[in-house]
Amino acid sequence: MNSCPFCASTLQVADIGGKDRLACTGSTCEFVHWDNPKPVTATLIPMDGGIVLVKRKFPPFIGDWCLPGGFMENSEEPEESAAREVFEETGLEVQIDKLLSAHSPGRGINVLILFYLAKPANGLMVPGDDAEDVGAFKYSELPRNICFDLHRKMVAQFFKQEVLF
Ligand SMILES: [Zn+2]
Structure with a gap:
């Protein structure tokens, strides 16, 4: 997964809740790829x-x-x-x-x-x-x-x- 499924902006690794996760870089979008099983x-x-x-x-x-x-x-x-x-x-x-x-x-x-x-x-x-x-x-x-x-x-x-x- 490279781009946000909602706004198509680039996803970037960010520390969220103490773990590295892919998060949207769009200015108003808060999508996080939680990658749940x-x-x-x-x-x-x-x-x-x-x-x-x-x-x-x-x-x-x-x-x-x-x-x-x-x-x-x-x-x-x-x-x-x-x-x-x-x-x-x-x-x-x-x-x-x-x-x-x-x-x-x-x-x-x-x-x-x-x-x-x-x-x-x-x-x-x-x-x-x-x-x-x-x-x-x-x-x-x-x-x-x-x-x-x-x-x-x-x-x-x-x-x-x-x-x-
Ligand atoms: Zn987004």
Whole structure:
């Protein structure tokens, strides 16, 4: 982001509230780019003694596996968003059971990940348009290339039953 979305003036780094932020240089505009994290969902779906993972078709991490999920859309409820992403990527209609945890990955990855637990209700597991493949994996069958540190951690916790599922 280089220019102000309101008045198109140049944005400049300024100390606001003790942090460097991009702020508008326009004389009457007070726009500050707060750069708040975007919420994303990631859903754990226990199935056939394992967990459902999706093989990524698009960057980042093409070809790696991760939990089904994605960015929330405008006006969506978080659970609705989680179920929509699961359906789009796996063909499964799920019933969201509960929110397991919420985490920010840090290191400049500006998202808030909401991890949900869900039960498959209907549908056949088929990869959606933005997935190369989808499958339910038992612990011994887990792909080595699971991307996103927090996804990998949640999958590990799931199999160790470290979280009350
Ligand atoms: Zn402005």
